Amino acid sequence: MDTPGTQPTDASVNLRQRIWQVIAEIPRGTVATYGQIAELAGLPGGARQVGLTLSQLPAGTKLPWHRVINAAGRISIADPSRQQALLESEGVVFQDDRVSLKRFRWRTG
DNA sequence: CCTATGACCATAG
């Protein structure tokens, strides 16, 4: 059976998977904010958690992690060049290193 | 168990 304490709690695993799941559904050519992902994953106010999860994403992941940017419409990682290129290849337009959330934000509701 | 950390966010100056 399971060995509680020596493994991540079900809740934490579910949360990470939740976050992955939500990100996987971001439509091509759109972007979502960390806060938006957190909320959709059932963790309002957990924007930083999304960032942490993404920072620990396995290399070669199939997840469209590049579609997640901050609430200012800017890229949060140290070297934004690759992420920006990926987004631009999908038709997302940058202006002054910034995306117009007004135009490209993923609309769910 | 407790503290520090982080791919955040909103507000204020």
Place this chain on the structure above:
DNA sequence: CCTATGGCCATAG
């Protein structure tokens, strides 16, 4: 436009 501050949440050490 910028930096600074306080709040937020779970995880890492």
